[in-house]
Amino acid sequence: MTITVLVADDQAMVRGGLRLILEDQPDIEVVAEAADGAEAVEAARRLRPDVCLVDVRMPRLDGIEVTRALAGPGVPDPLRVVVVTTFDLDEYVYGALRAGATGFVLKDCGPALLVEAVRAAHQGDALVSPSVTLRLLRHLTAHLPGSGRADHPLSNRELEVVRAVARGRTNQEIAAELFISLSTVKSHVAGIQAKLGLRNRVEVAAWAWENRIAGS
């Protein structure tokens, strides 16, 4: 089964180059080209190609907005969109991914990666250019599940209290939730503050958020 692709770029030579690279693959067929964003959206909605290769910089609608229109949040049957760009700007990367892109490749990444990105997008996966991935990982590692967990001297029970405090519960409510007395809750909160060197329950909550004890 061949993968149908739409290529959108305002420069005819770039479109030609992409078409050459892609059609060199036996299982990929370029079924449409578009010279600007509006054209791309129209053609994509009409032909519903397996993958849309979209440049970020285009007249009328830019690549980000095209992505949002075809794969953004709230779109009923989203298409797979791979965003292509010459300039490695974070602004483009974040915009594209937030808009629902299933891939993000730089034009200088070589034909092999481009083809792989199309194949990945076709089966629902996402390929991101290595140089971009690197910076993405930097952002990510700080937010990774299990990371950012600071070494803390808190007991399990105290952690339960911390989580409750971080959710905005009063001591009385925490007592009810944990089936213990108000005095005990206050003991625990006091112990937590002493151990961590925090001055009040809001700082306890802030500590919990920063160390991913609370929140999702």
Add this chain to the structure above:
Amino acid sequence: MTITVLVADDQAMVRGGLRLILEDQPDIEVVAEAADGAEAVEAARRLRPDVCLVDVRMPRLDGIEVTRALAGPGVPDPLRVVVVTTFDLDEYVYGALRAGATGFVLKDCGPALLVEAVRAAHQGDALVSPSVTLRLLRHLTAHLPGSGRADHPLSNRELEVVRAVARGRTNQEIAAELFISLSTVKSHVAGIQAKLGLRNRVEVAAWAWENRIAGS
């Protein structure tokens, strides 16, 4: 200039397969093989290859620990480590990336991506398998700069107060920071709670963290 690679996997056949794929490239040379984690660390430290291809599941030291030893936080001159695995488990992914991996590929991703991962790692970039990237992006989009910012009816001044509250400041401290009276701060906090339907300052802080008003 050729890229020197160390291949670590407990199965000789897998090592052979990887070697075949890599040495098919004119610019890549496999300079060492290792059958377990300890061997891999020793060889990597001695030979300092450009890229280390490391399987996650290995005797003695697993791939994650090898990565931590060669590229983890605190290592003076970190090597480039690409982690390879058969099983697409989040646990491996997060562990590897947190340990400092410069790449993460599944064994079923095809030779082309494997080679690209090595090349990317060599020039300091990171390539992650498309199927893994997809899930990574899901985690990421929620934490992307500019996203998660909710529509709120708060004024600019109220936002300043929210940020101060989220940092754990008392009303008195906020008054001093913003050069206003204690009464005014209480007014603002009360207004914020009313507008957002929150019951106390900890919930205000929690709201700030969830909507990325506070925190970095």
Add this chain to the structure above:
DNA sequence: ACCGATTCTGTCCGGGCGGCCGATCTCGTA
């Protein structure tokens, strides 16, 4: 010139919070 929103200020009071005591009970470990 008026209106609404924002910002700033004040007083009063009840309740929650934080700090400081002390106390018992149950563990696991030395």
Add this chain to the structure above:
DNA sequence: TACGAGATCGGCCGCCCGGACAGAATCGGT
């Protein structure tokens, strides 16, 4: 067995917070 750490309770006191008032200055827009 004795010790320490954790979990559980109690009381007391002072401060901070939250809620409900009320008043005034500033500013942008009809």
